[in-house]
Amino acid sequence: MSAIDPEDLQQHRSYLVRYAILQLRDPHLAEDAVQETLVAAIEGRDKFSAQSSLRTWLVGILKHKILDMLRRRAREPQLNVAEGEDENELVDALFKENGRWAAPPQTWNEPEQSMENTHFWEVFEQCNQRMPLNTARAFMMREFMEMSTEEICQELSISTTNCWVLLHRARLALRECLDINWFGNVR
Amino acid sequence: MLDCKHNTELLSQSLERRITWRERLAMRMHLMMCRGCRNFEKQLAFIRKAARELPRKL
Structure with missing residues (x-):
């Protein structure tokens, strides 16, 4: 056909x-x-x-x-050399030296309803764009293209542990960005 | 005792691999006492859901 x-x-x-x-x-x-x-x-x-x-x-x-x-x-x-991503900075800023939250996450108001709002998706995309390249790439492969962790490790030629680290940083960064820019939790 | 930083790592990894019962136990204990991490756990689930919804919202 x-x-x-x-x-x-x-x-x-x-x-x-x-x-x-x-x-x-x-x-x-x-x-x-x-x-x-x-x-x-x-x-x-x-x-x-x-x-x-x-x-x-x-x-x-x-x-x-x-x-x-x-x-x-x-x-x-x-192109790889240009990737001087020091993302530990973010993690360091989010947690105190004793490993506790510097500013503990506050509740998000009606997150499910946000998904009905077109402006939310704009913010979501912007937050994605703001992530460092490799971090965003790993995250989007995982969640947007729904690839498995193994496939991503292979694609990016990194170890599984590294892959988890990247995905975790991405989630922290995205959470932070949505928190400030959409859910309006001022710190 | 698990701190928030490591607890968030475990929460994130539990989306990637089967975590051990020991890890799960430590995580649950921490979550019982930590509201910030409880909020984080819910937000993590939301972020995954939203990212997977994104292709339909383009």
Whole structure:
């Protein structure tokens, strides 16, 4: 069955670009990944079965393209050197020397309702953007692309322990950012 | 005694691996006495849920 019309594909384009930007954090790379996805979709349209939605199928292809792109970039050494992420700073700021919270987390008011609010998602995306690159990347692979910890370790060539550390830092950073910018807990 | 810093690490790791019963026990003991970490635990679950919802909100 090859019932894919190139025009249908174009309709999903802007969604795919936004998806790719969240993971790649670079609009040009995201465009490239989406372009490759659409080409692959047209070439492989016989493999599309009408059982799944077109968007789900396209996102499946896009995920592979994103990973390809990250792999290619990882091979460019200068980009890795630029990653002087000292994220321990965040952890150090959140906890006192005795390991207790410097400012214990306060309750969040009606978090579930936030998910209905478009502005919340803007803040959520901004908080993602603010995280250091590798941290955000690991986190988005885990939660947004729903990859397993093992797959992420492999992709980023890091140990499992390192992977847990990155994911934990990401969650701390995101919590902090949402706390201040959305739930309005002033410290 | 587990401190908040290590407790949050364990809470985060419990989303990644099966933690041992000893770790779970230490975590529960700490959570019983620490409101900050109880809030953190709930917020962690919310963050995961929200991130997984994000593809549908783009």
